Amino acid sequence: AQKVTQAQTEISVVEKEDVTLDCVYETRDTTYYLFWYKQPPSGELVFLIRRNSFDEQNEISGRYSWNFQKSTSSFNFTITASQVVDSAVYFCALSEHEWSGNTGKLIFGQGTTLQVKP
Amino acid sequence: ETGVTQTPRHLVMGMTNKKSLKCEQHLGHNAMYWYKQSAKKPLELMFVYSLEERVENNSVPSRFSPECPNSSHLFLHLHTLQPEDSALYLCASSPGQLLTDTQYFGPGTRLTVL
Numbered sequence: 001a002q003k004v005t006q007a008q009t010e011i012s013v014v015e016k017e018d019v020t021l022d023c024v025y026e027t028r029d030t031t032y033y034l035f036w037y038k039q040p041p042s043g044e045l046v047f048l049i050r051r052n053s054f055d056e057q058n059e060i061s062g063r064y065s066w067n068f069q070k071s072t073s074s075f076n077f078t079i080t081a082s083q084v085v086d087s088a089v090y091f092c093a094l095s096e097h098e099w100s101g102n103t104g105k106l107i108f109g110q111g112t113t114l115q116v117k118p
Numbered sequence: 119e120t121g122v123t124q125t126p127r128h129l130v131m132g133m134t135n136k137k138s139l140k141c142e143q144h145l146g147h148n149a150m151y152w153y154k155q156s157a158k159k160p161l162e163l164m165f166v167y168s169l170e171e172r173v174e175n176n177s178v179p180s181r182f183s184p185e186c187p188n189s190s191h192l193f194l195h196l197h198t199l200q201p202e203d204s205a206l207y208l209c210a211s212s213p214g215q216l217l218t219d220t221q222y223f224g225p226g227t228r229l230t231v232l
Contacts, residue, residue, distance in 0.1 A: 004160075033218050043206055045223035091161070095218045105174060106221060108161040 002027050004094050006109035013082055014117050021077045021112045023092030029053075031097035034075045035106065036066065039089040051075065082116045089113050121145040122224035124209050130230045131199065139194040139227045141209030148214055150192040151221060152184060155206040167192060199231045 003026040013019045025034065036048040049059065051068055059066045063080045079086055092109045122143045131137050143150065152164040166174035167186040181203075183195040192209055206226045212219035 035220070037223070042225060043208075043228070044225040045208065045210075047220055047222060050220045097218055105163050105166065106161075110158075110160050 002094055002096060002107045004092050004107055004109035006090075006092055006112050008112045009110070010113045010115070012115045012117065015084060016081050017116075018078060018080050019082050019114065019116075021079075021090050021092075021114065023075045023077065023109060025073050025075065025092070025094045027073075027094060027096055029096045033095045033097070034068070035093040035095070036075075036077050037091045037093065039091065039111070041088070045091065048077075079114075082114075084116050084118055087114060087116045122209060122211055122222055124207075124224040124227050126227060127225065128228045128230075130232065131196070132232050133199055133201075135199075136195070136197040138196065139207055139209075139229075141192040141194075141224055143190055143192075143209075143211035143222075143224075145211055145213070145222060147211035147222075148189055149212045149219070150186060150189070151210040151212075152192065152194050153208040153210065153223075155208055155226070157205075161208070165194075196229075199229075201231050204229055204231045 005024045007022055011019060032053045034051045037045040038048055039045050049066055056068050056070055065078045067076045075092060089111045091111045093106045095106050125140045129137060149168045151166050154162045154164055163176050164178045165184040170186045170189055181198050185193040185195060206228050208226045209224045210221040212221045
């Protein structure tokens with residue numbers, strides 16, 4: 001069965017610190033997709049990244065970077081030089097491909113609340 | 119600027135009321151979704167529509183009734199709700215017919231059932 005675990009419920013850092021949000025997933029499938037979303041206090045989930053299971057290259061986008069490790073079933077997210085505007089709830093999600101007969105629906109983790117203090 | 123809008127943003131209703139949530143996407147997408155986000159729980163998928171046809175219904179109580187009149191609009195009709203239905207209801211859309219496409223979310227409707 002699919003499962004996404006974000007063990008860190010809340011993280012608090014001071015501005016300019018680097019912070020890593022952990023995500024561990026479970027799937028029996030070889031074809032799947034991983035996502036990160038950000039949910040600021042306004043409520044809207046903002047898409048950050050989508051990776052497929054065949055692409056293990058790490059990705060960097062500005063202050064954001066993602067480390068995909070299939071060997072440990074992890075897809076961790078690092079924010080470098082954090083800012084107050086990064087304060088939000090961050091969700092990791094998994095979707096298995098429909099070829100496998102799965103519905104492809106998103107399975108979300110519980111979310112990690114990040115607070116960046118000035 | 120978001121391509122997915124939801125109205126109303128906040129709704130308070132009694133258990134005997136009937137109300138509807140509206141979602142509209144301006145992205146030209148073909149699939150639309152309703153999710154429920156309760157406190158301390160992961161997001162739960164409720165309904166999925168692909169090309170206006172319902173393709174997923176996650177054992178949602180019949181007091182929630184979805185409607186997708188076209189690929190740009192999605193409604194969630196509510197009647198005889200319970201206090202435990204109080205939650206943030208999020209709408210999303212995705213480009214194609216594959217549910218593994220990236221989903222883009224609206225700002226949500228914060229529902230309180232008294």
